[in-house]
Amino acid sequence: MTVVNGTSEADVLSGTDGNDQLYGLESDDVLLASTGSDELDGGDGFDTANYYAITSGINVQLATGAATVAGPDGKLDTLVSVEKIVGTFSNDTFSSSVAGVTLEGSSGDDVYIVSAEDVTIVEQDWAGYDELRTSLNSIKMAGFVEKLTFTGTGDFKAYGSDTDNEIIAGAGNDWLWGGDGADHFVGGDGYDTVSYSDSLEGVRVEDFTNYDGLTIAYGDIFTGIEALQGSGFDDVIYRHKDSMSIDGAQGYDTVSYRYAFDVANVVIGNGSNLAGDTLLNVEEVIGSSGADRFVVNASGVKVAGGIGDDVYTINSTGVTVEEDDSFMGGTDHVYTSLSELRLSAFVELLTYTGSSDFTGYGNDGDNTIVSGAGNDVLLGGAGADNFEGGAGIDIVSYDDSAEGLSASLNWGVQSGIAFHDVYIDIEGLRGSQFNDVLEGEWGDNVLEGGGGDDQIQGGEGNDHIYGGLASGLDAAGQSDTLFGGLGDDVIIAARDGLFTWVSGDEGNDNITLGRGVAYGGQGNDVLIFNGAGPSSVGGSGFGEQGDDTYVVDTSALVTIKDEGLDAHDTLILNTIADASQLSVTRVGDDVYLHSANDGSSGVPDNGVRLVDWYAGFATIEHVQTADGQVFELPAGGDGFAMFG
Template identity: 35%
Template sequence: GGDAEGDVRSGIENLVGSGHDDKLRGSAGANRLEGGSGDDLLDGRAGADTLDGGEGSDSADYTDSAAAVIVSLASGSGSGGWAEGDTLVSIEHVSGSAFNDRLSGNAVENHLDGGAGDDLLDGAAGADTLLGGAGVDTAVYANSGAGVSVSLGTGQGSGGDADGDRLQDIENLTGSRQADELSGNDAANVLAGGAGDDWLEGQGGADTLIGGDGRDTASYLEARSGVVASLDNPSANTGDALGDTYQDIENLEGSEFDDLLAGDAKANVLTGGPGNDQLQGKAGNDTLLGGSGRDSLDGG
């Protein structure tokens, strides 16, 4: 296209684009691709490349990489696959390979597209778009300086590094070291709260809820019917809790319906909410909060 229409290139290592939206592709050697102004797509291929987007909203493309890539826009560096040795300058967006990639953004608005494979996407600060693609993909907020609230059901985030984020085809969430609110969808999700007092709601699906450090809560507040949720015997779970497993979870929150919530040997807080609930604290110094309705409380 443009002035490049019909050109034949041989023995060329570097390319400088125009003031428009360019697509520049390198070779197996060490290339320098400069997009100039415009919204450019830079594909260095193999080799230790320098990808300089220049002005505009520019993308580094690793879609065809023969192996997984690790790319950080914050550090401007890449490793693995065709990203090995790459330097990225003025790049806002990254498209990963068909393998298990790790893509991380910076403080501006990034678009991270994992493609196929089980990808880890960390948008960092900024209102980011995290697109997992095929595979089992994870949005990571481990480095957020403030707690995050992220829902896979709505595909939206707020607070900390999640503020303004949009998520699509993401199955798992990793929270920050602060107090987070992580919510899944009807798929089988892994929600890992990290440090802090976290609130985890798996929604439908057989979910893995990992509280981490702090005093963490598994919630069924939005369940579509009553649940049986047991910290000491999750195989007895029913409703939206069916198939759920717990790790480092201290507290349970029930639905608007008739629930049976059971603790374990730790000091649990069981909150029934509306409905005629049965709360079983089991061992430990428990707090049982029946809420409205005719509730049965058994401290154990």
């Protein structure tokens, strides 16, 4: 056995073809292995064992207290105090469970098996197809190592190099970063994520058409990967097949299914999706050429279904839907649980899936709007729209119309934007801000005129009819004509209307009027004069047949003529405190009931005027003041003598 000793300097030592002992002693030495079974002892310093001269691949085993190198023809070297090993030009295997060593495979297809931290691997770009196998739970690939395989247990974090890598995950929930290069990510049994958070710019993932703006994601492919994470910039991620969870991270991120092999089935925001992708922190989604399905649980998202019959389920505000305006755009449907939603252009169907009250807006096309179980308000816009109500009181509103219109729940005349509209299980209509004609039907309807001079005809049910709006937020200056029709109706004139003509028609009606004329019609009616409008202008009431009740605010002058022969008509003066505050003035055949403190002389301009009272129309049997005291009037024209 030949023994070769070095010096205190940096030596290069070589042995014979036999079994040698090389001792580097001090400084940084290079020990050249030969064909025999050698003992290579580097001594002090950073020492290298070099196997360039060996013509076949070697197998390096580095463990605590034992370091061996197996070569061809039974060669077996022992290494002592060696910090770096340089392999052959053939296919070498390096296995290290000790830290602080450097492994250089040279050329050939080399395998590195690493189970310790702080192991340095050196490869060249011409040096074959090299693989790193590790049981460590986190590792970064060295440059020009092409393949990384995780052999350990638990969750794994892998960082690729700037070249083309193949990274194979394990059985845990692993995170994989490929870096530059066209990388192949292979998932294992767990939930595996590929991340581009290390990118210094926005990435374009699986963009097979983007040859002008390459990013670190260009050429990357995914096998068995469950999730993708974007960069901190504006990303574009193209989806083609398989289901994934995608987190766009920061920036304005787009996920496109334009080139997908199948239709898109997507949940955007929180939620699970067993049939397709789940997207988080994504600002724009582009559909495929087929019938896509989008569930949107995140706000601030733009979703473009494109061509095909697309379905959108929108559960969050601030969502924009874009559809194709051609015939290839298909018939598109939006489902929503939001309390208010407006259809985007070229979307045809809207269905409410929630449980509260809903306000739904159509677009300028032909829409079908389906309400829910609450009291809903539906606005179709232009186009021939179908409205389908639910269990509550549902109203079709034309408040957005730019002109007056005619609308009928009874298959009557339709005009304006209501032309060709169809109502199914709809209980009410609301007019525009212009002059409208509205008609009810056999059920209990709610009819609201809105602004303008409206004509409203109730139907056979117990209707609520408003000259303005049920909310009382009426436009001033309107003159309406309101008919109750059959049934026990509630009719309320616009509070600040110029003049309203009301007929309760048949039934026991309740009519509220500011100024205008009210006819109770047949039945036991209640006519309320609320004193709205200028104080010098009141209304006129004609109770007609039945036991009628007149409720009057005496700040204006209200004219009443009750021609009915029933003996139970009542006048309630709700702004005159008690009998001591009531004055009675006769002017011709009329009697005026007014406040004793109004200071009027001559013909009063406030209170109540009972027409032809002294000419045989003394048909009010009871008078009640604000304190609740009721006075029964004796028959005959002098019934008010008791008030002096």
